[in-house]
Amino acid sequence: MQGDRGARRWILALPVVLAALVAVPGLRGGFVHDDVPQIVRNPLVQDLRFLPALWTTGVWAGAGSGSSWYRPLMTSSFALDRALLGPEPAGFHATQLVLFALGIALLVALLRALGATPALAAGAGVLAAAHPVQAEAVAWISARGDLLAGAAGMAALLLHERSLRGDAPRTGALRAGAGLAFFLALAAKESAIAVAPAFLVLDRVRGAPLRPRALAARHAGWLAAGLLYAMLRRSALGGLSGGLAAPVEPLAWLAFLGQGVTRLLWPTGLTIAPPPPADAHAAAGALALALLALGFATAWRRRSPLGVPLALAGAGLAVAALGAVRVGELGDRYLLLPACAGAWLAAAGVEALAARPRRVARALLAGAAAVGAALAMHHVTVYADDGRLWQDAWARNPRAVRAPLNLAAWHLERGEPGEALAWLERAEALAPGDPQIVLNRAVAAEQLGDPATARRLLAELVERDAGAWPARLRLAHLELDAGRTEAAAAHYEAVVRVHPLAAEAWAGLGVARHRQGRDPEAAAALDRALALDPAVQNAAALRQLRSRIAP
Numbered sequence: 001m002q003g004d005r006g007a008r009r010w011i012l013a014l015p016v017v018l019a020a021l022v023a024v025p026g027l028r029g030g031f032v033h034d035d036v037p038q039i040v041r042n043p044l045v046q047d048l049r050f051l052p053a054l055w056t057t058g059v060w061a062g063a064g065s066g067s068s069w070y071r072p073l074m075t076s077s078f079a080l081d082r083a084l085l086g087p088e089p090a091g092f093h094a095t096q097l098v099l100f101a102l103g104i105a106l107l108v109a110l111l112r113a114l115g116a117t118p119a120l121a122a123g124a125g126v127l128a129a130a131h132p133v134q135a136e137a138v139a140w141i142s143a144r145g146d147l148l149a150g151a152a153g154m155a156a157l158l159l160h161e162r163s164l165r166g167d168a169p170r171t172g173a174l175r176a177g178a179g180l181a182f183f184l185a186l187a188a189k190e191s192a193i194a195v196a197p198a199f200l201v202l203d204r205v206r207g208a209p210l211r212p213r214a215l216a217a218r219h220a221g222w223l224a225a226g227l228l229y230a231m232l233r234r235s236a237l238g239g240l241s242g243g244l245a246a247p248v249e250p251l252a253w254l255a256f257l258g259q260g261v262t263r264l265l266w267p268t269g270l271t272i273a274p275p276p277p278a279d280a281h282a283a284a285g286a287l288a289l290a291l292l293a294l295g296f297a298t299a300w301r302r303r304s305p306l307g308v309p310l311a312l313a314g315a316g317l318a319v320a321a322l323g324a325v326r327v328g329e330l331g332d333r334y335l336l337l338p339a340c341a342g343a344w345l346a347a348a349g350v351e352a353l354a355a356r357p358r359r360v361a362r363a364l365l366a367g368a369a370a371v372g373a374a375l376a377m378h379h380v381t382v383y384a385d386d387g388r389l390w391q392d393a394w395a396r397n398p399r400a401v402r403a404p405l406n407l408a409a410w411h412l413e414r415g416e417p418g419e420a421l422a423w424l425e426r427a428e429a430l431a432p433g434d435p436q437i438v439l440n441r442a443v444a445a446e447q448l449g450d451p452a453t454a455r456r457l458l459a460e461l462v463e464r465d466a467g468a469w470p471a472r473l474r475l476a477h478l479e480l481d482a483g484r485t486e487a488a489a490a491h492y493e494a495v496v497r498v499h500p501l502a503a504e505a506w507a508g509l510g511v512a513r514h515r516q517g518r519d520p521e522a523a524a525a526l527d528r529a530l531a532l533d534p535a536v537q538n539a540a541a542l543r544q545l546r547s548r549i550a551p
Contacts, residue, residue, distance in 0.1 A: 011118045012108055015125025018369070019104040022129055022376045023097035026139040029384040030089045033272070033406065034142040037063035038078070039092070043501045043532040045079040054079065056236050064469055064499030068242035068326075070233040073152075073187035074145040087535075092141045099147040100138050104129045106154035107340050113161050114205065114305040120351045123365060127343035130372035132267040132379055134339060136332035139383035140272075143333040148188030150336050153195035156181035156222060157308070160199055163218070164206040179221025186229040191323060194315035194337055196222070201307040204300055248325050251282050256330050257321035258285030264335060264342050267372075270379055273393040273400035274329050288317070306348055313341035386410040401430040408440050417444040435461055439471050451478055462491075469498045473505055480508060485515045503533035507542055514545060523549045 031040050042062035044050045054075045058067030062075075077095065085091025104125050111121035128134070137146040156178045163174035178199075185192035199219060203210065208218065234240045258281035263270070292314040299307035316337035324330035350361045382392045387410050394403035404426040411420035421444050427437050442457035455478050461471040476491035492509035495502055510525035526546045529536050536542065 011122045012112070012125075014122050015108055015129050016101050016105045018126055018373060019101040019129035020097055022134070022373055022380065023093075023100050023138045025377050025380045026093045026096060026383065027090055029093055029139060029381075031092075032140065032383055032386050032389050035089075035092075035140070038075070038142050039082075040087075041533075042075075042078075043503055045075060045082055046533055048079055048083050051076055051079060055232065058237055058242070062501055064502055068237065069190065070236050070242065071145045071187065071189055072232075072236075073148055073184055074189065077144060077148065078141075089141070093139075096138055096141060096144060096147065099144065099151055100129075100134070103147060103151035103154060103336075103340075106151055106158060107344070110154055110158045110161065110308075111344065113158060114308065116305070116348075117351065119362075120347050123347035123350060123362070124340075124344040126369045127346055127365070127372070128340040130369040130376060131264075131339045131343065132270055132372055132375040133263060133332045133335045135270065135376045135379035136272065136383070137336050138376075139380040140333070143331075145189035146191070146333045146336045149185045149192040150340065152181050152185035152188060153192050153337065154340075156185060156195060157198050157202065160222070161202050161206070164202060164208055175218065175221040177221075179223075179225040182222040183225035183229055186226065187232075191316070191319045191334065191337070193226075194312065194319045196226070197311045197315050198308050201300070201311045205303050205305050205307060207303065248322065252325050253321050254285035254289075255279075255282040256285070256324040257317050258282055258288060259330050260317050260320050260324075260335055260338065261285065261288040263330075263332070264339055267375070269396050270332050271393045271396040271400075272331070272383075272389060273397050273402050274331070275397045275399060276329070285321070289314070292317075306345065309341040309344035309348075313338050313345065316341060386413075399430065401427050401434065404430070405434070405436055405440070408437075408444075412440060412443050412447065415447060417447040420444050435465065435468065435471075439468075439474070442471070442474065446474075446478070451482070454478060466494075467498055469495045469502065469505075473502065473508075476505070476508055480512055485512050488512045489516065501532060503529045503536040506532065507536050507538070510542070511545070514549065519549045 038059070039045055044053055044057070044062035053061075055072040059069040059071045059075060060067035078092070081092050081095050085094065107128055108121045108125040111124055112118070116124070137143040137150075159174050159178035159181060163171050163178060182192070182195065185195060199222060203215070203218065208214070230240055233242070255277035259274075259277035261284055262281065292310055296307060296310040296314065298304070299310055316335075320330065320334035320338065323334055347365070350365050353361050381388075383389055386406060390403045390406045390410065393400055394407065397403070404423040408420040408423035408427065411417070411423065420440065424437055424440055424444070427434065431437065438457055438461055442454040442461075445451075445457065446454040455475065458471050458475040458478070461468050462475060465471075472491050473495050476488045476495065479485075479488035479491060489509060489512040492505050492512060495505040496509065499505070506525045506529035510522045510529060513519070513522035513525055523546060526542055526549070530539065530542060530546070533539075
């Protein structure tokens, strides 16, 4: 008996071990793409004293831009990582590993709670951990919201399921716990709303009465959590939708949904910059919806636990497609929850086969998991640095303007303006006149020793868009270097009006005010810069300057 129990534990631990193995290559990765503005240069995650601000602003507030997204749990986790594990990327990637393994463990626990055999639960967990589409959420720190939302969503469903077992003394606490977990899932990423239908499915599976009063009592916790989240979101973004209330073209939504299904079934060509869906994807989306609806109706009638993954798959794909319509592309990270649901359904299908074919099917399932894990681990390494990430994106989708644009920025960060200009030519061919291309051309000109051209390009950008603070900030630096202190100070002031958290602008303003002989203002600006970011550029020189200015 003890041997059977030990074997069962080993089988159930296998998915968690595999999830950790898939994430291990990411531990050597750095900060890439959105990680830089959201973490490295975000003053709101540099110190835990800014935690309250993370719950009252949009996700891009620290980067100086507006946002339609409210993800305070994700940004708070970045601040906690930095405080506890330090500013290097390894600690952040370690947290990614733990969160992914935790999410897979909670998926396995939910299957077991619903009566799945150890083999079925382990099979679903292994397939979910090994699916290559998970690599983006695992390897890209800025995709942490998906990991948090997935894990917290699974925890909410597990707690709700346990509250349905009739253990009266614990029912209230379990319902409250489910509500808290659902709130955390929403606070991690908006897509966690896809978990909500599964609460009702669990009621049906457990035979709970569906009368209005009974429903209200059982679901008050997570509904209150949703209301609290909505209130906080409205306050932070100035409206519940955050500017996302525009109409959605049904065919575009169906096409993205079909693209998501296709990517789950055949995960090749995964990239951070995927191409738009083809015309055939709309038909695939319609077919997938019809099959999911048919399967769900059957599971609901039979009170089958398979109603849970069918609900998660359908709602998860619907929300992912909606997000893709809003941003113009379907990110792999959007498919984390549908991938888990699909793995559950696939494992259940294998389990339902007759004895002999089932052994063959299980062998095929194990082989698919092994191949998937190898592909996932390889794809995780693509996110090691921006150069590798965007070279891969360019190779897989040469129509994606973001690839050459980000490769140009990467070369500029490395002080390689010649290589950057070559990539900017490619970007210009795809998106003529793009402001980011002009900004990068100005940076390249500056690095090539041509400040006059850089100043002209930046001035044109600022004239075109007065709120383009990154261009104005670089222009202010050039004016300061050229001794035009009044112009530099004016530009710095304009930047901090638009982006009051820009430590670099406050630092420049402090230097400019000192040169103007306005030391009290200089001291205040320098203090502000160093408080926002103690490691701001030239921090040591700024501290020396501040020490020479009378308090």
